[in-house]
Amino acid sequence: EVQLVESGGGLVQPGGSLRLSCAASGFTFSSYSMNWVRQAPGKGLEWVSYISSSSSTIYYADSVKGRFTISRDNAKNSLYLQMNSLRAEDTAVYYCARDLMVRGPYNWFDPWGQGTLVTVSS
Amino acid sequence: DIQLTQSPSFLSASVGDRVTITCRASQGISSYLAWYQQKPGKAPKLLIYAASTLQSGVPSRFSGSGSGTEFTLTISSLQPEDFATYYCQQRNSYPITFGQGTRLEIK
Numbered sequence: 001e002v003q004l005v006e007s008g009g010g011l012v013q014p015g016g017s018l019r020l021s022c023a024a025s026g027f028t029f030s031s032y033s034m035n036w037v038r039q040a041p042g043k044g045l046e047w048v049s050y051i052s053s054s055s056s057t058i059y060y061a062d063s064v065k066g067r068f069t070i071s072r073d074n075a076k077n078s079l080y081l082q083m084n085s086l087r088a089e090d091t092a093v094y095y096c097a098r099d100l101m102v103r104g105p106y107n108w109f110d111p112w113g114q115g116t117l118v119t120v121s122s
Numbered sequence: 123d124i125q126l127t128q129s130p131s132f133l134s135a136s137v138g139d140r141v142t143i144t145c146r147a148s149q150g151i152s153s154y155l156a157w158y159q160q161k162p163g164k165a166p167k168l169l170i171y172a173a174s175t176l177q178s179g180v181p182s183r184f185s186g187s188g189s190g191t192e193f194t195l196t197i198s199s200l201q202p203e204d205f206a207t208y209y210c211q212q213r214n215s216y217p218i219t220f221g222q223g224t225r226l227e228i229k
Contacts, residue, residue: 035218045158045166045209047218059216095165100177107213108156110177112165 009116022096128221145210
């Protein structure tokens, strides 16, 4: 079964840091590009970041550029999001999402993890 | 950035109804559009990609059409499990963007 499981969310003060992880199983992780997408409470979906299968290509939303860093470890079947200088507006459920097909990017997101909640508050 | 505007933002319908949701892009995006369904407390689920390709396992009552700047998601006969929020998403260029969502509720 293809599965993505996020972890690492929690409560952090403004200006603080947090590292999210996404553990992948049931497919050849190293063949797929990956993304992070977030959803603020009661709001819509916002794409955060993209990383290619080999980590050679990375993109960020302007709202997180310079503060967030996406990375992956194909040997550990894991995706990461290092979040620094966190702001209240970063409060959201963060989802990792796999590209639909290999040899992308196609940037059709399927499947998604269950999400991990990040709350930035003093 | 490419803006996606969905209409309506809220839709009330009955089981068995045919419903259509529209997504308009601020510039042409060819057929680089997907549709997702999200239920409360759950992750989004891919329904349609490349404007009209039905994702594996998705019921055939869902269909998508359009190209360029105007796209539609149609549900031919609403089932109780279809009441959810629907989002369109473009992958024509970065940043990838989503529509604001259409909440479909039971009348």
